[in-house]
Amino acid sequence: MTTNMTWDALLNAQRLGDDDYIPRRSRSIFLQDHDRIVFSAPFRRLANKTQVQPLYAHDHVHHRLIHSIEVGSVGRSLAMRVSDWLEETGHVTGAQAQDLPDIVQAACVAHDIGNPPFGHSGEESMGAWFAEAFAKERGLCADLPKELRHQFTAFEGNAQGFRILTRLEMYRNDGGMRLSKAVLGAFTKYPVTAADRKALLGSKNYVGLKKFGIFNNELAIFSNVAEGLGLSQIGADSASAWARHPLVFLVEAADDITYNIVDLEDAFTTGELPFQTVRDLLADVIGAHVQQRADMTEEEQIAYLRARAIGAAIDACATAFQNNYADIMSGRFSDDLVGASRLSEVFAGIKRTARERIFTATRKTELEISGRRIIANVMSGILPVYEDLASSNWNTEHLSEHSTHLVRALKLDLRDVTDPESALHALADFTSGMTDRYALRMSRMLSGT
Template sequence: MLVSAPHALIIGNVPQKMNWEQLLSDARWGSSHQSTAAPQKHRSNYDRDYGRILFSSAFRRLQDKTQVFPLGRNDYVRTRLTHSLEVAHVGSSLGMLVGEWLAGKDALPAHIIPSDLATIVSTACLAHDIGNPPFGHSGEDAIETALSRHGLSHPFEGNAQGFRILTRTGDPMEGKGLKLTAAVLGAFMKYPCTQSYSLKAKQNMLAPANRLECKKFGIGGQETEAAAFVAASLGLIPRTEAEGNDLCWCRHPLAFLMEAADDICYRIADIEDGFFSRILRFDHVMELFHPFLTPSQREYAEDLAVRKEEDSCVHYMRALAIGRSIRTVVESFKVHEDRLLGGCLEKSLIDVSELAAPLDRLYQDAIRDVYQTQDVIQVEAMGYKVLGELIDFFMEWVDNPGSGQSRKVAILLQGTLLPADEESREKRLVHMLDYISGMTDSFALETYRKLTGIR
C-alpha cells in the first residue's frame, strides 16, 4: 500500500515554514551539566563546535583515509582530511555571503551576525566525512558485502555514522557525542531520515514529501532521540509522525550549503588531482574549466599555456572555478530561499544553478577518466579484501561472545561502551562497525596483516 507522507505540517490552512530565529538555535544536544568555561566575547557557541570537531580523534583520523587516489602516490593529491578542510573553507564563504544577504534584509535574529552562519556551515562541512570508513567510498560497499556473507542485510551509510559520532560515540565518557549545537547538527544532516523510511521510499511503499531528503539515510537506530532533539530545537518540518521507526524531517536550509561546498570541492579538485597525477591531459582540463572563466581570464590562462606554465595555469583555473561556483550557489540560495524554508526544494543548489551543466561534466568526466584508473581500482579492491577479512574475524565475537576466540577479540575491541555478553547481537554488531569504520587505511591494513600472518 502506498502511503503519502505529509509535505509539511499544516497549521490551520497555512503550511508551516521554518524561520531563521529557530533554525540558528544554539541549544546543545547531550549536555548534562552547566559549562564551566567562562563566556568569551568574541567566540560564539558555534566557534566552540568547530574546535570540538577539529580536536576530535575521529576528525584527526581523516588524515590517513583515502579520498580518491591512493595515499602516498604523491604528495599533492588530497586525503579525506585535506578535502574536509577545503570544504570547510568553501562552506565558510557560502555561509558568510548568505548571512550578509539575510542581514541586509533584516532576516537574521538580532543576536546573530553573518559570520555566525559562516561558522555554522563551515563546522558542518568540517565534519561532513567524519563517518566515512577506510579505503574511500567503496569502503561502505565493502562492509555491506562482507556482512551479507554472514546473512546480514545491514546497510552501512557514512552520513549516518557521522551523525552517530557527533551525537553518541564521539565522547565515550558520556555517550552523548561531541555535544554540538542544534544549528551545526542540522546543517550537517544531509539526509534527515531513518534507514527504514529511506528504504520504504525507494521501494515505493510510501510517497516521500521530498525525495532529495531520503535518497540515503542519515539517522541510525540508536540516534533517533538525538535527531528528534535537533529537529524540535530547529523547527524542522516533520514528514512523519513522531513515533515509530520511519522518521523523517525536512532538510535545514544550511545543509544545502554544506552539500554545495562538498560538491564544488570534489568535482573541481578531483579534476585538478587527476591532472597532477598525470591522468588527465592539460588541454582536456583547460576545456573543462573554460565555462567558469571570463573572456579576460581565459586569455590569461591561454597565455600561461603558451609559456608552458601548465601547473600554474591549472591552479589558476581551479581557483577561479571555485570562486565562480560559490557566487553561483549563493545566487541559487537567494532565488530559492522560500522553497528552502518551506522544505520543498527537491534539487541541490548546484543542480538549480546556471553552472549545473559544466559542474556535472566535471563529475561525469571524473567518473570516466579518473575514478576508473588502475591505482584507484586497486585501493577499492584492497578495501573489499581487508575490510571483508576483518569483519569475518570479528563476527565470531558478534555471533558467539562466550567463545575462547571471542574473549581475545573482545580485548581488541575494548572500550568503555563494549557491550556485555548478555546484551543483544545487534549491539555487538554496531560496536564492531564503529570500530572498523573508524580505522584509518594504514591501521586497517596493519591489523589485517597481523591477523592473517602476512608481513
C-alpha cells in the same frame, strides 16, 4: 506536511546533552563546535583515509582531512555570501548573520567524519559484507530483526558521522561531542532512518531521502535535535522524516564544489587527465576565455584556474540559494544548489569526465578491489569476538582466551555491547574508524600474513 522554518529556531545554540551551558563572550559556541571537531581523534584519522586516490604516495594528492578543511573554507565563504544577503533583506539579524558562517564551517569539517577506509568503496564493502553475513542466517547476524538489517547492508557514512558526533566521541552516550543543535542540523544531509526512508520512497520525492543519515539507535537523539530546530516533518506517523535544515544545502554545495574541482586538479597531478582537458573544464566553470600563460608552469596555471573556478561556483550557488529561498525555508526545495545553479550542465560534464576517466583508472580499481578484501578480512576476523560475547550472555569476563587476546590486540571497545544490534554497531564502529593503512595492517595480522 511542511511549515516554514524560522531562523530563530534554526540557529539554536543549545548544546546536545548540556542544556545549562552558557556560551563565553569571547568565543561563540559555534566556533567551539568547530574546534571540538578538529581536535577529535576521528577527525585526525581522516589524514589517512582515501578521498579519491587510495594509498597514494604522491604528497600533493588530497586525503579526507585536507578535503574536509577545504570544504570548511569553501562553506564559510559561501555562507558569508548568503548571510550578507539574508541580513540585507531582513531575514536575519546582524548577530545571526555573524553566526551562520561559523555553523556552516563546523558542519563542513565534520561532513566526512564517519566515512570508512577506502572512500565510498569502503561503504559499499562494509554493506556487502553485512549482506553476505545476514544471508547465512547464522549466529549473531541471524538474531538481528530483519527490519533493522538495511541500515547495515546499506552502510552509510553520514549516519556513522552523526553517531560519532552525538554518541561515541567525548561524552559517550551523553551527548557525544555536545555540539550545538544548529551545527548538528546543518551536518545532517539525510534526516531519516533507513527503515523510514524505505517506507517513504514510493510516496515522497525529496532530496533528503536520497540516502539515510540516522541509525535506529540515534533516532531519539535526532528527534531531540529536530524539535529544538523546528525542522518540518515529512510523512505520516508510521514512517516519517524531516525536512533538511536550510544550511545543509550550503554544506552540500561546499562539498560538491570542492571535490568536483579538486578531483580535476588531483587527476592532473597523477597524470590521469592531461593539462588541456583540466584547463578547459575549469575555464567552463569560470565562464570566460582563459589564455595560456607562458610565464607559469602547467601546475601553476591549474592551481590558478582552480582558485578562480571555486570562486565562480560559490557565486553561482549563493545566487541559487537566493532564488530558491522560499522553497528551502518551507522544506519543498528538492534539488542541490549546484544542480539549481547556472553551472548545472558544466558540473554534470565534470562528473561525467570523473566517472569515465578518473574513477575507472587502473590503479584506483585495483586498490578498491584490495580494499574490499581487506575490509572483509577485518570484519570476518573480529566477528567471532562478538559471537563469543553473545554466547557469554554479554559478559566480557567470560570471553574465551582467544577472544580476549583479540580484544587486547585490536583494542576493541566492548562497552555498551548488550544485544545483537549494539554488537553489530560496535563491529561497524571499529571497521569504519580505521585508516586505510591500519586496515591493511589489521587484515594482515588477522589472516596471519
